[in-house]
Amino acid sequence: MSMNFAREQSLLRQRLQAAGSPAAAARLQQEVGGDTTFLGADGDAVRAAAADLAAAHPQMGRAQMTAFVRKLWDSRIHELRAVGIELLASRAELLEPADLGFLEQLLRDAGADVLAARLAGDVLGPLVARNKKLWRDLRRLANASHLALRLAAVRACRLPLLHDAAAFERFEELSTPLFAEADAALQAAIDELLAAAASVHGDAVQALAARHGRKLPAPRGAKAKESGPVKGTAKAAAAADRASPPKKAGSRARAVVPAPGRRQTGKKT
Numbered sequence: 001m002s003m004n005f006a007r008e009q010s011l012l013r014q015r016l017q018a019a020g021s022p023a024a025a026a027r028l029q030q031e032v033g034g035d036t037t038f039l040g041a042d043g044d045a046v047r048a049a050a051a052d053l054a055a056a057h058p059q060m061g062r063a064q065m066t067a068f069v070r071k072l073w074d075s076r077i078h079e080l081r082a083v084g085i086e087l088l089a090s091r092a093e094l095l096e097p098a099d100l101g102f103l104e105q106l107l108r109d110a111g112a113d114v115l116a117a118r119l120a121g122d123v124l125g126p127l128v129a130r131n132k133k134l135w136r137d138l139r140r141l142a143n144a145s146h147l148a149l150r151l152a153a154v155r156a157c158r159l160p161l162l163h164d165a166a167a168f169e170r171f172e173e174l175s176t177p178l179f180a181e182a183d184a185a186l187q188a189a190i191d192e193l194l195a196a197a198a199s200v201h202g203d204a205v206q207a208l209a210a211r212h213g214r215k216l217p218a219p220r221g222a223k224a225k226e227s228g229p230v231k232g233t234a235k236a237a238a239a240a241d242r243a244s245p246p247k248k249a250g251s252r253a254r255a256v257v258p259a260p261g262r263r264q265t266g267k268k269t
Contacts, residue, residue: 003057003064005071009080012049012072016079019045028078032112039079046079050086062094066102078112085115089122097131100124104141107152113185120152125159135160135170142174147183154178154189161197168201172208179212191216 016039025040032038054060060068069084085106088095095103103124110116128134142153153174160167175190194216198205209216 003060003068005068008053008068009071009075012053012080012083013039013075013077015049016041016045016083020079028112032078034111035076036081036111037075037077039077041079043082046082047086050083050090053083054087054090060091062096062099065091065094066099069106070102073106073109078115081110081115082118085119085123089118092123092126093130095123095127097127097134100127100134100137103127104149107148108146110148113148113151116148116152117155120155121158124152124156128156129160129163132160132164135167135174138170139174142178147186150178150181151186151189154186154193158193158196161193162200165200168197168204171197172204175208 019042020038020040022040024042025038028038028040029036057064065087069088072080072084075081103119106119107116107124110119128138138153138156141149141156144150144153157167157171157174161171171193178186178190181187191214194205194209194214198216206216
């Protein structure tokens, strides 16, 4: 089913305008500046609008999705841009290496760091994780004169590092020149990434941090071994799961109950 881009954009704007706060819009306008318009809607409202849009168009393909995101982006309305990024993040598996240039354009023009961070970590990151050849493009972004691109290069490394035990060497090559930069946001992004990656690359992370005068907490439990290949991503994924926040109270695994009259075999359920 094809989308009427103009209609969908108009409905999104009406919805987010109604959910917005003039006071919040004025505050964001002052903080971010530029020629972006703010409606004052919060993150929950944006995510709900994006989820409803995706549910209404389950057959949306790559070309239609990227074209619609461009339409939202060109509006220069912060909340509509945020909906576009949420849409990309929810269907990041549709993107291909050829879309890197498109994502780079969005990063250059994002304005608000919250948009750039989401775009780098949850859209560009999955793309790099699926296409290792894009690491060379991340290195190019890390050397760019535009700070937003250097930040994006670091943030995009998170998912690949958590799911690929062989990725740390590439990250080390990318990040080493960045440790010398004075920008506080960039250094904070590096520290956050090192802390997250310690669950998978414990000893290597600690060594890199020590070389650059950074102190990180020791990873919990046994440190991941760096020697030898890892089959698939099971080891990295398991380590990442261990590092994840505990499940909320009340979350229970479903018990396997034998059917009435069936004799139990003694196997563990």
